[in-house]
Structure formats: C-alpha cells, structure tokens
Amino acid sequence: MLEGIRVRITQQVRDEDLERVREAFKRALHDGRRVVIEVNGEDVIEAIEKLRELLLNNFSVTVVIKRACEGEEE
Amino acid sequence: MMSNHHGKEFLGFLTTSPAVGVPERVWMWICAPKLKVDREGRPIEAPYGMRKVEAALLEAGISAAIIDPDHLAKHLKHAKVLMIGHHDYFAMCSPSIEWWAITGREPVNSKSFKALMTRPEIREAKKRGLVIIAGGPAAWQWLWRTDYWREFGVDTVVDGECEKVIVDLVEAALNGDPLPAYVYVGTSDVPSVEEIPTIKGASVNGLVEIMRGCPRGCKFCPVTIRPLRFYPLEKIEKELRVNYAAGIKHGIIHSEDVLLYGARGLEPNPKALLKLHELVKKYYETFAWSHVTLACVKYSQEKYRLITKITERCLDERQRYLGVEVGIETGSVRLIKEIMPAKAAPYPPEEWPNVVEDAFAIMHDHNIVPAATFILGLPGEKEEDVIATIELIERLKDYRSLIVPMFFVPLGALKDRGWFRREMITDVHIEALRKAMWHTAKWAEDIVSRIYFRGLKQAPLKLLIRGVIAYIKWRVRRVERQLGLS
Numbered sequence: 001m002l003e004g005i006r007v008r009i010t011q012q013v014r015d016e017d018l019e020r021v022r023e024a025f026k027r028a029l030h031d032g033r034r035v036v037i038e039v040n041g042e043d044v045i046e047a048i049e050k051l052r053e054l055l056l057n058n059f060s061v062t063v064v065i066k067r068a069c070e071g072e073e074e
Numbered sequence: 075m076m077s078n079h080h081g082k083e084f085l086g087f088l089t090t091s092p093a094v095g096v097p098e099r100v101w102m103w104i105c106a107p108k109l110k111v112d113r114e115g116r117p118i119e120a121p122y123g124m125r126k127v128e129a130a131l132l133e134a135g136i137s138a139a140i141i142d143p144d145h146l147a148k149h150l151k152h153a154k155v156l157m158i159g160h161h162d163y164f165a166m167c168s169p170s171i172e173w174w175a176i177t178g179r180e181p182v183n184s185k186s187f188k189a190l191m192t193r194p195e196i197r198e199a200k201k202r203g204l205v206i207i208a209g210g211p212a213a214w215q216w217l218w219r220t221d222y223w224r225e226f227g228v229d230t231v232v233d234g235e236c237e238k239v240i241v242d243l244v245e246a247a248l249n250g251d252p253l254p255a256y257v258y259v260g261t262s263d264v265p266s267v268e269e270i271p272t273i274k275g276a277s278v279n280g281l282v283e284i285m286r287g288c289p290r291g292c293k294f295c296p297v298t299i300r301p302l303r304f305y306p307l308e309k310i311e312k313e314l315r316v317n318y319a320a321g322i323k324h325g326i327i328h329s330e331d332v333l334l335y336g337a338r339g340l341e342p343n344p345k346a347l348l349k350l351h352e353l354v355k356k357y358y359e360t361f362a363w364s365h366v367t368l369a370c371v372k373y374s375q376e377k378y379r380l381i382t383k384i385t386e387r388c389l390d391e392r393q394r395y396l397g398v399e400v401g402i403e404t405g406s407v408r409l410i411k412e413i414m415p416a417k418a419a420p421y422p423p424e425e426w427p428n429v430v431e432d433a434f435a436i437m438h439d440h441n442i443v444p445a446a447t448f449i450l451g452l453p454g455e456k457e458e459d460v461i462a463t464i465e466l467i468e469r470l471k472d473y474r475s476l477i478v479p480m481f482f483v484p485l486g487a488l489k490d491r492g493w494f495r496r497e498m499i500t501d502v503h504i505e506a507l508r509k510a511m512w513h514t515a516k517w518a519e520d521i522v523s524r525i526y527f528r529g530l531k532q533a534p535l536k537l538l539i540r541g542v543i544a545y546i547k548w549r550v551r552r553v554e555r556q557l558g559l560s
Contacts (some may be wrong), residue, residue, distance in 0.1 A: 001242045019117050033262070034262070034263070044256075045223055048255060052217050052488065053217075057490050059299045059486075061258075061260040062263045063256070063260070064254045065256040066254035066258075067255070
C-alpha cells in the first residue's frame with residue numbers, strides 16, 4: 001500500500017509542493033507505480049483540500065495521502 | 075439508507091429527491107423501506123458493492139459483517155472499524171442535484187446519511203477510538219465536502235475499485251497502525267477478474283455483476299477509465315446461487331452495457347449473451363438489465379435479431395417486461411462528436427438521434443421499458459444543443475419509457491470542469507425539463523397501472539405512487555401557469 005514514489009509536502013501545500021506532486025504523477029503514469037504523498041503537519045485534510053484540483057485531474061495513478069511519520073526520512 | 079425499494083429498483087430513484095406531496099416518513103416508506111434483518115441486524119439483502127468488500131475481508135480471515143444502520147448501536151460497542159458506503163453521500167450526483175435545485179430542499183438520501191453520522195452511538199464509538207473508512211461509488215464527494223470529512227471523523231476515504239487495497243487498510247486499522255487519509259485506486263491496483271471475490275450473502279434485488287468497465291470512452295463517465303473485464307459464466311452462476319439460496323427470485327444483471335457481455339470490441343457476442351440470459355433465467359423468475367447502450371440495442375437487433383432472441387427466451391407468464399437504464403445524454407450531434415464520439419458506434423455520430431429513436435422503437439416492440447437520462451449543461455453546451463435534445467425527446471413521445479434530466483456533474487475525463495448549477499438554467503433548459511416531465515408523467519402512469527405493480531399486496535404502493543404522480547402534475551401545471559408557459 002505504501003510502496004511507490006514518495007513525496008513529502010507541507011500541510012499548507014506550497015507551490016513547490018504542488019510542483020513535486022505533479023512531477024510524481026507524471027513519473028507514476030510512466031512507470032505504473034503508486035504516488036505516496038506524506039504530509040508534514042497535523043491536518044492532512046487541509047493538504048487534501050489544496051491538492052483537490054490535482055487529485056481531480058488524476059485518472060490512472062493510485063494515490064495514497066498520509067501524515068508523515070516523525071523520524072522518517074524523505 | 076439500506077433498502078431494496080420494494081424490489082422495484084426504479085423506485086430507488088425517488089431517494090434522490092426530497093419528499094413530494096407526502097410526509098417524509100411516507101416518502102421514505104415508498105422509496106426506501108427497511109430491509110429484513112436477522113437477529114444481529116444483518117440485512118438479508120445488502121448493497122452489492124458492500125458485499126464485495128465483505129467478501130474480500132472474510133476471505134482474508136477478518137471478522138466483518140454488513141449491518142443495517144438501524145442496528146449499528148449494539149455492534150459499535152465493540153467494533154474497531156466502521157466502513158460506510160453510499161450511492162450519493164451529499165446529493166452531489168444527478169439527479170439529486172437537480173431535484174435539490176428545483177425544489178430548494180435537500181434530498182432524502184443526503185439527509186438520512188447526515189442523520190446517521192450524527193447519531194450519538196457513532197459519536198461515542200468515535201471517542202472510544204472507532205476507525206471510520208468511507209468508500210463506495212460516491213467516495214469522490216468527500217474531496218468536495220471536507221467540512222463533513224472533519225465533522226464526522228472519517229479517518230480514510232477510499233475512491234475506486236477497492237478489492238485489492240481494502241484488506242491492507244482494515245488490517246492496519248485493526249493493528250492500530252496509522253492509516254492514510256485518502257486512497258485513490260488507479261489502474262495498476264484495479265483487481266483482475268480472478269481477484270474479485272464472490273459475494274457471500276445476497277445482494278439487494280439480486281444484483282450480480284457480469285463485467286466491469288466500458289470500451290466507449292465517453293468523457294463524462296468515470297467507468298470508462300477502468301479496464302474492461304468479463305466475468306466467466308461460472309463466476310456469475312456462483313453469485314446467482316448465493317442469491318437464490320437466500321430466496322431471491324428477482325434480479326438485476328449489472329454492466330455498463332449488458333449487450334457487450336463477451337463482446338469483441340463493440341461487436342456483440344450473441345452466443346455468450348444467449349448463454350448468459352439462459353443462465354440468469356435458470357435462477358431468477360424475473361430480472362432486469364442495469365444498463366445497455368442504445369447503439370448496441372439497435373445494432374444487435376439489426377445484425378443478429380438479438381433483442382428478439384433474448385426476449386423470446388426470457389419474457390414469459392412470470393416476466394412480462396424487462397426494465398433497463400439507458401443514456402440518451404444529448405440530441406446534439408455536435409456534443410456527441412466532442413464528448414462521446416463512440417457513443418453511437420458502430421454507427422457514425424451524425425446518426426445519433428436516429429440511433430436513439432430506432433433503439434426506443436425496438437425496446438417498445440419487445441416490452442423493454444427504459445429509464446433514460448439526458449444531460450443538461452455539458453461543457454461547451456449551446457442553446458442549439460439543448461433544442462436538439464428537446465426535438466429528440468419529442469420524437470420519443472410514443473415509446474414507453476421514463477426520461478429523466480441530469481445536470482452535468484464533473485466526473486470521468488471531465489471531472490475538472492464546472493458544475494451545472496441552478497443559476498445557469500435558461501428558458502431552453504426549462505423547456506427540456508418540461509418535455510421530459512410530461513413524457514415521464516404520461517408513461518409512468520401507464521407503467522404503474524399496467525406493468526410495474528401486480529397483485530393486491532402492491533395495491534397500496536401503487537395507489538400512493540399514482541397519487542404522487544397526480545400531485546407532481548398539479549404542481550408543475552401551477553408553476554407553468556406562473557411562468558406563463560401554459
């Protein structure tokens with residue numbers, strides 16, 4: 001479930017976070033892997049709200065969004 | 075809301091509306107009566123999608139059961155995970171959104187879901203650490219309603235065919251491991267036919283799936299982005315047996331296009347289809363098709379006389395008609411070409427209005443009763459497109475059918491586009507709504523009186539529904555007078 005292209009982003013989803021998620025989607029489309037988005041922060045739903053447009057534009061890639069665990073390396 | 079709609083799937087459509095002409099309790103009894111349950115509150119029939127999830131969990135050795143919402147309380151005292159599914163959590167699908175827009179009142183499907191999620195037993199269980207996982211065909215709506223996501227304490231939303239991921243998620247929840255907040259199941263995680271478990275308990279109205287996916291590629295539809303897979307007859311028979319053993323005698327065979335079962339591309343496979351229908355008829359006294367495409371109705375009849383062959387085998391003294399849902403979508407050739415170019419295939423898109431009328435004529439002649447839908451507010455829609463739809467509905471007036479308008483909902487390859495909202499309704503849209511309303515009222519009276527309800531047992535329901543139709547007609551006439559339209 002949690003294997004795939006891992007992207008660590010902030011809860012506020014800054015522009016550079018969005019760009020990295022977009023890039024991960026492109027790579028995943030190419031190699032058929034999942035995208036695992038790890039959110040730094042308590043409120044993962046806030047990040048999801050900000051990622052909504054990107055998520056709505058995704059049809060083929062498996063996406064998992066979770067809270068980043070402390071101590072985990074990106 | 076867990077119901078078999080009195081065994082009349084079309085009545086389920088009424089759950090997408092607020093109560094009309096009768097108190098809400100009566101409306102709920104008409105469209106969503108309570109299901110029979112066992113001592114534990116397990117319904118005898120349960121929604122098919124939930125049955126698939128239940129089967130996946132049971133096969134993995136997890137103790138899981140489908141519980142009627144009214145019987146949740148006693149189980150929530152010790153349950154670790156509550157999994158919820160819904161056909162339209164927040165009434166964001168069509169036709170819920172247009173009934174909400176037209177009446178100004180929230181449909182009962184969404185109201186009853188919110189009432190369920192605010193029950194004290196769920197709140198208390200949540201405080202004790204209950205994990206809530208939401209999924210089902212309307213899972214995408216949580217992305218738009220993050221306010222309720224927070225309020226109801228949903229831990230994980232799973233969107234898509236979940237058979238391959240759900241066991242991992244539930245095991246993680248049972249082990250107390252952190253769960254992802256959101257999972258979208260993409261193509262690489264879609265289960266193969268072998269990976270789709272067989273249901274362990276009966277499904278609502280005996281629904282059994284015969285295939286998944288659709289090859290037509292219509293941009294507005296989410297199903298078309300999934301790979302096409304056919305269930306072998308042996309797998310279908312196993313599920314028919316499960317339903318039969320539970321005493322289910324009336325069923326639905328489910329596919330986006332039943333007539334494409336076993337097809338090579340868009341070329342129907344008459345042998346596979348006839349075998350399928352013979353098999354279904356072995357277990358069910360009566361059955362319905364969930365969906366067919368109108369192009370397939372016309373083509374399979376013209377080339378193979380398949381509609382005649384199937385109805386000759388299946389319609390008898392116990393089954394006088396066959397119900398089905400079909401998509402007209404639009405009367406506009408321009409929109410067909412832009413948004414759903416393969417909708418008319420193997421006929422050219424220019425032929426679409428004729429394909430629709432010919433298919434309706436074939437169905438009428440063979441006692442097949444379609445509930446048809448069309449879409450208002452498709453991206454790029456112009457006034458002349460809506461006029462073309464109105465003209466097409468007019469051409470269908472002599473064919474027994476229900477025609478239901480749908481407001482465009484951004485799904486499938488168009489899920490990033492804008493919604494069609496109440497304030498976007500123009501005079502031509504109103505005319506299309508009126509045309510559909512009067513067509514449906516005329517044929518609904520005929521269907522209710524002569525076909526749909528038989529015997530004394532169904533007489534009260536029949537009377538109530540005739541009363542509701544009469545009330546709706548009266549209300550529409552009043553609105554038409556106010557608008558100077560009659």
